[in-house]
Amino acid sequence: MKTEHPKIAKIFTDCANKAKSETNICMHPNCNEKAINSHIMQKNGILSSIADDKHLWESSIDHFKQEYTRLHRKGINKIYTFTGFCNNHDTSIFSKIETEGAIDFQDYESCLLFALRTTYNELWLKEVVIKMQECVINHSGVDTDNQILRETIRQNKLGIKDLEHYTNSMWNDLENKTESFVFEHREMDYKEICLNAIFTYDTSSEIMDYQYKYGKDMERTSEIFISYFPYNNKSILLMGYHKDDTAKVKSYVNLFFKENIKRTHKRLSSLIIFNCETWVCSNTFYKKKFEGLDSEFFKAMKFSAKNGNERKTFNFDLFKADFQTTFKNFINKNVG
Template sequence: MHPNCDEKAINSHIMQKNGILSAISDDQHLWELSIDHFKQEYAGFKRKGINKIYTFTGFCNHHDSIIFSKIETQGKIDFNDYESCLLFALRTAYNEIWLKEVVIKMQECVIKSEVDIDTWMLEETIRQNKLAIIDMEFYTQAMWNDLQNKTESFNFEFRETDYQEICLNSIYTYDTSQEIMDYQMKYKRDMERPSEIFISYFPYTNKSILLMGYHKDDAQKVKGYVNLFFKENLKKLNRRLSSLISFNCETWVCSNNFYKEKLEGLDSEFFKAMQFSAKNGNERKTFNVDFFKDDFKKNFRSFIDKNVG
């Protein structure tokens, strides 16, 4: 995925294996929310080895090593350093592109198989994912330009919170489903470019780090929303993060202890949460769920029963 490289890509970890993922692993394994589109309830938790979990096919071995060395092999990470923050966003962006490419290939294979199925929805999914990849290239081109020319096209904020054994690296679309639909209805075309927010949340040196970034062209639209994550108290922040993780973000992993305490037995509820999110229309809404409270399991089940059934 490096713009000037034709070498074979390796499986790259979204978050560094040594020092972050390994620190929360149990017997070199972690848990992830796994998606299997061939099952009726296509979301469920799965335990995987650390060498295979949280990876994507992105960069060749050479570029993977040299580009990200600043945040992986050069000592303590400086979150006040622009380039370090940018590298977290770059990995997240290319993982998102890779995920969309996988979906496109899967849908194309189903269409080619000539299975008796209405292909319109599959073709629309392919179209939407191809558009999303084009939109994402706006961000990746700006990132490469920043790395090459020492410019700063993004705003980043970071915050330390209580230590939690969970890693999140995701892209969150600021524009809600309802806003995008309203735009399409009003202008009879797709929104030119949704505004994306890059989010990383991970344990580091006995704390957890929340890192968020957005393109400066989108500052007027998204700055106020992003600032909420850094100015509100910890109780409100935990609810915001919990809503994002539970309803809007799929790219995260956690330790065995976190899974046992918070998530074990909630496979069906998380699948229903995805269904709820798809129909919600307002992805910026914060719900009364808190991953980090002892009674999360009970409250999450109650929320799903009440709102989804």
């Protein structure tokens, strides 16, 4: 169903496109060159392995629809990309995991490079959101709650500040061969879905309780870097965290690697559906799992916004044959 406010939808869409086009300078600390459109995950060998028709599916925003989140099909050359690094840095920094043969998941630097690219995609997205919201606020043709937009800007600026703690450590590790992070990996059954995201360990309730108790924002949130992707006929789950956060997040991360595969699939399902937006899947996977669920996905987003405990695992499994039925039942019961 189309939105009842097409003029506002056009303003939001135009501002989003403008923000993306303007966020195009290389994010390497020592570079000001124009960034290229680069893939979040290696195109050749990983994304191409599940793009059987040279297309993939991803979650996207369509402001012209009342239920404005939906799954969208896009060509492999344009999907899962961001303008984060210039051609020189995009090629040289990530060659170890993209062009130099087999990836060694026991190698610290290789794992770090997956986290680095994931982090800069998240930084890029936050910069885009800030510019988009500023554009909307400054547009004379929109009548909306600027307080909400300004709070969104503030939250994204805080997020950028938090992520700089991690990127500083990452560049230091690459330059000085140090190891500031802990990485774990696990081989799982092959699935045609690819995820690269940052998961904030601190829940919304914990963050709000801290603000209420101390009258200020947390010094920084604790982030977990997650990649899940097909590789050599398996799916690889790779997760990492900063050693400064070990006492807080280690036990949670270990659940993904020590529990049985059934429980791990449920944990991944909750992350993908409710907490992590940066993922793509094959046409085959979409047809089996997601086709016809656009309305449920939109309602899942509304549920996620009200769920104060993002670490909770819900009782459905994206990778089981009955996922569509159990997911619909969950949404009907909890959202309506």
